[in-house]
Amino acid sequence: MRIAFVGCGAAGRALAVAWLRKGHAIGGIRARATASAAVRAIGAGVPGGPLDDADVVVFATPDDAIASAAAANRLAPRQVALHLSGAHPSTVLAPTGARTASLHPLCAFADLEAALAALPRAFCFVEGEAVDVAERLARDLTPHVARLDTRRKILYHAGAAIASNYTVTLLALARDLFVEAGVPAGVALEALVELVRGSLDNVSKVGIPKGLTGPVARGDVDLVKRHVAALDPATRAVYLALLEATIPIARAKGALTPAAETALNQVLGAG
Numbered sequence: 001m002r003i004a005f006v007g008c009g010a011a012g013r014a015l016a017v018a019w020l021r022k023g024h025a026i027g028g029i030r031a032r033a034t035a036s037a038a039v040r041a042i043g044a045g046v047p048g049g050p051l052d053d054a055d056v057v058v059f060a061t062p063d064d065a066i067a068s069a070a071a072a073n074r075l076a077p078r079q080v081a082l083h084l085s086g087a088h089p090s091t092v093l094a095p096t097g098a099r100t101a102s103l104h105p106l107c108a109f110a111d112l113e114a115a116l117a118a119l120p121r122a123f124c125f126v127e128g129e130a131v132d133v134a135e136r137l138a139r140d141l142t143p144h145v146a147r148l149d150t151r152r153k154i155l156y157h158a159g160a161a162i163a164s165n166y167t168v169t170l171l172a173l174a175r176d177l178f179v180e181a182g183v184p185a186g187v188a189l190e191a192l193v194e195l196v197r198g199s200l201d202n203v204s205k206v207g208i209p210k211g212l213t214g215p216v217a218r219g220d221v222d223l224v225k226r227h228v229a230a231l232d233p234a235t236r237a238v239y240l241a242l243l244e245a246t247i248p249i250a251r252a253k254g255a256l257t258p259a260a261e262t263a264l265n266q267v268l269g270a271g
């Protein structure tokens, strides 16, 4: 396929090189000031070149510029307009007049070489009217490709934020508790990261719910009560919200007696 770009920074350049290596052709590359730099980094493409000879035009601008870039670039109905955002549905590209799709690589692009090395292990999520084209292009990046429901895409993005961003928040809360308990600050985070790595390995091997361990999974209600009593109000609120979300997982694991589940629900009610 012939692929053109509107905006071509960290993500666009990595994908362009990967697609080039798979035999695709790179056409026009447009940006406000960095089109020539993108062409140099990729080793192909035409700075400021045409979009109308491309099969696919990738809108690889930052998320908040996709809609305005789409409005400013009219395409033909035979073309596919594709963006790379995990947060926006493909329909934001409708003003182009082309068939629309999105392709979101679930990874962070550092420098070009690191991105190219990471891409084959990354998962790529695709959706849209032209999902077949997005899927074909995604398979040229990684074997890990799955489709999304366009209308519910924001839930996918919220899921990614919970798993990736809020893990950092949980580690910060846990680190502060370790430090309050007298653990040296430099040791606390390292110890917790190692602990979480073990949990991730476990979940990766046995899945959910089997990968859940700890007092809720064991139905150790007294220990949960002692945790709750020891926490300051803000941390307790987070703990109780997570407890509520954890009870069904422990139930699904089959390790929670009905009496323990009732007692845990009473802890939630009292909190």
Ligand SMILES: NC(=O)c1ccc[n+]([C@@H]2O[C@H](COP(=O)([O-])OP(=O)(O)OC[C@H]3O[C@@H](n4cnc5c(N)ncnc54)[C@H](OP(=O)(O)O)[C@@H]3O)[C@@H](O)[C@H]2O)c1
Binding pocket: 006, 007, 008, 009, 010, 011, 012, 030, 031, 032, 033, 034, 035, 038, 060, 061, 062, 063, 065, 068, 069, 083, 084, 085, 086, 104, 105, 106, 107, 108, 109, 110
């Ligand atoms: N970076 C990642 O790790 C990553 C991972 C997955 C998905 N994505 C997605 O990939 C897309 C691009 O992100 P990125 O990190 O590659 O951004 P980036 O490195 O900031 O690059 C953005 C590109 O868009 C151009 N640009 C900015 N505003 C523009 C406009 N109004 N019209 C035309 N070109 C414009 C910029 O060049 P000029 O300044 O010269 O215009 C630059 O070439 C986003 O949708 C993002 O969510 C990124």
